[in-house]
Amino acid sequence: MVMWVVWLIAASVLLVVEMMTLTFYLLWLSIGAVAALLVSLIAPDMFLLQALVGSVVALVLTVFTKPLAARLRSSRGFKDTGVELVGRRGVVVEPIIPGSYGQVKIGGDTWSAVSAVPIDRAENVRIVGRSSTILEVERWEEII
Secondary structure (H helix, E strand, O other): OOHHHHHHHHHHHHHHHHHHHOOOHHHHHHHHHHHHHHHHHHOOOOHHHHHHHHHHHHHHHHHHHHHHHHHHHOOOOOOOHHHHHOOOEEEEEEOEOOOOOEEEEEOOEEEEEEOOOOEOOOOEEEEEEEEOOEEEEEEOOOOO
16 A cells, blocks of 8 residues: 555544544644655655654644643633533433443533442432543532
């Protein structure tokens, strides 16, 4: 198989996976694969050069866009919806068993959730923390 096709497939797969994860790191790898693809069109027999150029482009993009991303996140008007969830109340949609994920509905959104204790379906929970897309919850205790 021609190397530019391999780089095109790699760039496409990385881009599709990036769209599912939204981390931006795979986007930079995808752009690096495109750079390697362009080098493979110029120098088709030099795989090492192609891989080196792709790696350098991905590394440079990763290093130089990290401060930009941090600045955008701390800029005025940026809202991280996950931070707003802490302290809110939700309802368990799929039972939560310690060591595995369950699902919790908060407003109109469904989130994966973990808990230190088992929580059954339809029980009310309070969000106590968040890591990436997983919520940490505890049983909601009504004070009477």
